[in-house]
Amino acid sequence: MNRTSKAMSALCAVLMAGSMTTLAVAQTHDPASEPMTHADSKAAKEQAKANKKADVAQAKADKKKTEAQADADKANAEAKVKDAKSQ
Secondary structure (H helix, E strand, O other): OHHHHHHHHHHHHHHHHHHHHHHHHHHHOOHHHOOOOHHHHHHHHHHHHHHHHHHHHHHHHHHHHHHHHHHHHHHHHHHHHHHHHHO
8 A cells, every 4th residue: 555655646747747748838928929920920911901991980970970960969959049039
């Protein structure tokens, strides 16, 4: 039984050492420090284009929303004036 216990302890020690090595390697690998590849550069450029298009589309939507709100406010004001005149 003592021999089995020693074997288990040795096995656990080996497994723990292996997992610590894996953890150390995972911690030292930093993809942000790697040089930018052509594909990364192209992807960043495409992302910038997409962001610009999204910003323009959002600005247009905001403008339409503002115009629609102004039209609604004007119609509401006209309705109040008409209602006040009829009383």
